[in-house]
Amino acid sequence: MDKPKVFVTRIIPEAGLKMVLDACDAEVWPDEQPPPRDILLEKVRGVVGLLPLLTDRIDGEVMDAAGNRLTIISNYAVGYDNIDIQAATDRGILVGNTPGALTETTADLAFALLMAAARRLGEGIDYIRADKWETFKPMELLGRDIHHATLGIIGMGRIGTEVARRASGFDMEVIYYDHHGRAERGETVGARLCSTLDELFEQADFISLHVPLTPETHHLIDADAFSKMKNTAILINTARGPVVDTDALYNALSSENIAYAALDVTDPEPLPSDHKLMMLPNCLIVPHIGSATIATRSRMAVMAAENLLAGIQGQVPDHLVNPDVLARRRQG
DSSP: OOOOEEEESSOOOHHHHHHHHHHSEEEEOOSSSOOOHHHHHHHTTTOSEEEOOTTSOBOHHHHHHHOTTOOEEEOSSSOOTTBOHHHHHHTTOEEEOOTTTTHHHHHHHHHHHHHHHHTTHHHHHHHHHTTOOOSOOTTSSOOOOOTTOEEEEEOOSHHHHHHHHHHHTTTOEEEEEOTTOOHHHHHHTTOEEOSSHHHHHHHOSEEEEOOOOOTTTTTOBOHHHHHHSOTTOEEEEOSOGGGBOHHHHHHHHHTTSSSEEEESSOSSSSOOTTOGGGGOTTEEEOOSOTTOSHHHHHHHHHHHHHHHHHHHTTOOOSSBSOTHHHHHHHHO
16 A cells, blocks of 8 residues: 655654654655745645644645645644644644643743843853953943842743743742733742733833734734833743844844843844844844754654644544634535
């Protein structure tokens, strides 16, 4: 019997890739860069399954190019803003993701960024490399205390909750705002729910973003939001770049409307080396490494493979993004 044809848009960790290669007639894009649009449209023709990354735009055009055999799109990511979910549902295509696999790992990085920004570690490294370290100076590179400070979390989902747990070790007061009103999440970690975003902006010393990218959260942090923050506030973003208005962030940092920003995600992404944010000493940027540990990326690969194989075999993936598709399939 012929194996089902699938396309994997990048080399993923072996634990998951081997599962796909063993069970499928799989073509794997070998380049580190995403396949160009025209090549992607060519490679998906006739596939039953597609395993893309968050950097691959999977819209109705791609789905139609694949044809009516396409059954499952298994995203190698928790977020799925790169996929047109409604288009997939309309076509009866299952969409899977990898929730939970990177929760604690991303929370670790969010807190690492918080600490690095508070204590100006990036500037300290640059200071030494520029041969400026001459002696102990009482007024040099003064940062902000983390202990006993107020951490504001926007989005008390899995990752936001884990960041709150880490904050407890520093005796931080944790406040949060959640678009879904998940009060029970905050209660488990001793966090206080803010009734409005403005309340959080006004009180938080650190603001950490943990929301998905949706029309509602696009540019959630804009010029108006920055105007309501403390001028000592530090912003951490490990969610998605477009949650923050980049121009507004630059203006807030350069005018000292806020003190610092630490970003794992940017808009645009990747950020060019000559981008204006890169010129600011009070903006620490790392290249989207929230899930970048060996164990976590391997777990993601296995989950993505399991979702893919389940969909190909006519089963419902454990991590289905669009459950409405099941009703559509029954009707079809």
